[in-house]
Amino acid sequence: xxxxxxxxxxxxxxxxxxxxxxxxxxxxxxxxxxxxxxxxxxxxxxxxxxxxxxxxxxxxxxxxxxxxxxxxxxxxxxxxxxxxxxxxxxxxxxxxxxxxxxxxxxxxxxxxxxxxxxxxxxxxxxxxxxxxxxxxxxxxxxxxxxxxxxxxxxxxxxxxxxxxxxxxxxxxxxxxxxxxxxxxxxxxxxxxxxxxxxxxxxxxxxxxxxxxxxxxxxxxxxxxxxxxxxxxxxxxxxxxxxxxxxxxxxxxxxxxxxxxxxxxxxxxxxxxxxxxxxxxxxxxxxxxxxxxxxxxxxxxxxxxxx
Amino acid sequence: xxxxxxxxxxxxxxxxxxxxxxxxxxxxxxxxxxxxxxxxxxxxxxxxxxxxxxxxxxxxxxxxxxxxxxxxxxxxxxxxxxxxxxxxxxxxxxxxxxxxxxxxxxxxxxxxxxxxxxxxxxxxxxxxxxxxxxxxxxxxxxxxxxxxxxxxxxxxxxxxxxxxxxxxxxxxxxxxxxxxxxxxxxxxxxxxxxxxxxxxxxxxxxxxxxxxxxxxxxxxxxxxxxxxxxxxxxxxxxxxxxxxxxxxxxxxxxxxxxxxxxxxxxxxxxxxxxxxxxxxxxxxxxxxxxxxxxxxxxxxxxxxxxx
Numbered sequence: 001x002x003x004x005x006x007x008x009x010x011x012x013x014x015x016x017x018x019x020x021x022x023x024x025x026x027x028x029x030x031x032x033x034x035x036x037x038x039x040x041x042x043x044x045x046x047x048x049x050x051x052x053x054x055x056x057x058x059x060x061x062x063x064x065x066x067x068x069x070x071x072x073x074x075x076x077x078x079x080x081x082x083x084x085x086x087x088x089x090x091x092x093x094x095x096x097x098x099x100x101x102x103x104x105x106x107x108x109x110x111x112x113x114x115x116x117x118x119x120x121x122x123x124x125x126x127x128x129x130x131x132x133x134x135x136x137x138x139x140x141x142x143x144x145x146x147x148x149x150x151x152x153x154x155x156x157x158x159x160x161x162x163x164x165x166x167x168x169x170x171x172x173x174x175x176x177x178x179x180x181x182x183x184x185x186x187x188x189x190x191x192x193x194x195x196x197x198x199x200x201x202x203x204x205x206x207x208x209x210x211x212x213x214x215x216x217x218x219x220x221x222x223x224x225x226x227x228x229x230x231x232x233x234x235x236x237x238x239x240x241x242x243x244x245x246x247x248x249x250x251x252x253x254x255x256x257x258x259x260x261x262x263x264x265x266x267x268x269x270x271x272x273x274x275x276x277x278x279x280x281x282x283x284x285x286x287x288x289x290x291x292x293x294x295x296x297x298x299x300x301x302x303x304x305x306x
Numbered sequence: 307x308x309x310x311x312x313x314x315x316x317x318x319x320x321x322x323x324x325x326x327x328x329x330x331x332x333x334x335x336x337x338x339x340x341x342x343x344x345x346x347x348x349x350x351x352x353x354x355x356x357x358x359x360x361x362x363x364x365x366x367x368x369x370x371x372x373x374x375x376x377x378x379x380x381x382x383x384x385x386x387x388x389x390x391x392x393x394x395x396x397x398x399x400x401x402x403x404x405x406x407x408x409x410x411x412x413x414x415x416x417x418x419x420x421x422x423x424x425x426x427x428x429x430x431x432x433x434x435x436x437x438x439x440x441x442x443x444x445x446x447x448x449x450x451x452x453x454x455x456x457x458x459x460x461x462x463x464x465x466x467x468x469x470x471x472x473x474x475x476x477x478x479x480x481x482x483x484x485x486x487x488x489x490x491x492x493x494x495x496x497x498x499x500x501x502x503x504x505x506x507x508x509x510x511x512x513x514x515x516x517x518x519x520x521x522x523x524x525x526x527x528x529x530x531x532x533x534x535x536x537x538x539x540x541x542x543x544x545x546x547x548x549x550x551x552x553x554x555x556x557x558x559x560x561x562x563x564x565x566x567x568x569x570x571x572x573x574x575x576x577x578x579x580x581x582x583x584x585x586x587x588x589x590x591x592x593x594x595x596x597x598x599x600x601x602x603x604x605x606x607x608x609x610x611x612x613x
Binding site: 159163247258288 | 317320321324325329331333335336399430443444446447448449450451453455456457459462463543547548550551554555558569573574576585588589592596610
């Protein structure tokens with residue numbers, strides 16, 4: 001190396017292939033792509049998302065149409081009234097199971113996304129403020145989380161939904177409001193670590209203000225754990241909503257959600273076991289897929305966690 | 307140490323006041339009440355006033371709250387709005403079932419989860435490790451009622467080997483509720499035991515113990531297990547919460563006359579008396595378990611109390 005002329009060094013540097021300068025995000029993406037379970041989970045999630053978005057024109061029936069002749073139809077029965085096949089059968093009111101499953105995926109996906117959105121909106125700013133400024137905000141947050149941890153999440157959601165009405169909107173908000181403290185605590189802990197870093201100190205020393213420090217130097221460096229917590233939180237939110245509606249404490253039973261379908265079909269589990277099996281199976285597959293994606297994201301961002 | 311215990315116990319007072327206050331306020335801003343059901347006979351204003359006076363509902367809210375809490379501290383959680391049995395005696399009747407189910411589930415999940423988690427870590431990336439990851443994923447990411455329905459379909463509907471309806475005297479009817487209640491806790495135990503064992507395995511003192519020629523079994527039990535189990539104690543807090551919400555599902559599903567089923571029914575009946583009382587009772591259990599965890603932990607690891 002030492003024998004090389006300086007002129008050649010410049011050339012050699014330019015010839016180094018670009019791939020060796022991977023950013024941490026690119027490395028994480030590569031690790032994610034090599035995880036077949038995670039990719040498979042993502043494919044299923046995308047599939048459900050497509051079904052949810054297109055249910056309006058791809059579903060064979062109207063979700064609330066009650067056939068007077070084809071009640072509790074076996075899967076694959078031809079419905080003469082409409083002239084279509086009940087691919088997965090019909091329920092006790094003669095509604096098409098496949099159609100209601102397709103519409104139900106909307107609710108489950110929306111629950112995951114909206115409640116995680118609320119968690120982000122509340123948890124990240126509060127956690128940032130608590131970790132960065134410390135003092136009163138920090139103390140208040142820690143005491144408040146102590147109180148929230150004394151309430152089981154589902155219990156609190158049940159009470160809130162009972163008080164503010166059994167609508168999907170209230171359920172979304174209630175799930176977010178009960179879980180943001182975990183996010184705030186995570187962000188706080190990460191901020192406490194990152195704000196000790198030299199690059200934050202150097203940014204501060206050249207006069208960067210608090211807002212800039214948080215937005216440009218701290219937040220981008222703690223995104224990894226935030227993303228992991230969000231993706232792993234989605235199946236939890238879906239489970240909570242399904243459990244709530246399954247218990248009959250969620251939305252109106254006529255709304256097509258997987259939880260209400262399980263609840264209704266459970267009454268006839270001996271005579272028509274397939275009616276309860278399909279929605280239960282759908283919930284299990286979606287939550288499992290989200291968990292695989294979440295685990296994949298976690299391993300991708302933090303390879304040591306395995 | 308003593309100072310820590312006193313501080314920790316005193317901190318319970320604000321937690322209780324906050325939880326009860328939040329619940330109390332939520333209950334009282336709720337539109338509608340017990341006489342707004344479709345089946346109730348229309349009450350004349352005079353009757354309503356008499357009922358309100360009897361239950362103290364005509365008093366200002368702060369006085370109602372203080373009154374309620376004063377009685378609650380003395381073990382009286384007030385009247386139920388939908389039955390003649392008081393909330394305290396309803397809890398007294400239901401709690402033995404919930405506690406028996408919960409304690410069995412806790413015991414079983416410890417007996418399965420801790421050894422499985424430890425074996426998984428000792429055979430890292432081996433077959434048992436893969437199995438344990440599968441159990442964890444299933445237990446954490448599939449709702450318990452979905453697993454319950456799968457079991458009911460298998461053992462009650464198709465094979466006819468286990469009864470579906472719970473009955474106190476039939477031990478077979480306990481199997482499925484306890485099993486379903488313990489699936490989530492098993493997953494938590496496996497996950498935490500596995501990760502903490504993996505951590506301990508890389509400690510210097512384990513290498514030292516191996517290097518001086520101790521048999522593998524002695525190292526694994528005396529050096530690894532003893533240290534790996536310390537963080538597992540912290541699980542008891544979240545587990546208490548998990549078993550309570552788990553009891554909502556399992557007791558409703560199998561018809562167990564416990565306080566989980568009572569709670570779900572009281573929500574449907576808009577029985578705010580039972581709702582308020584059982585929320586306070588659930589909080590008491592969770593707070594008690596958390597306190598137990600903190601005190602045990604500070605006893606095992608004195609650095610906690612000092613820091």
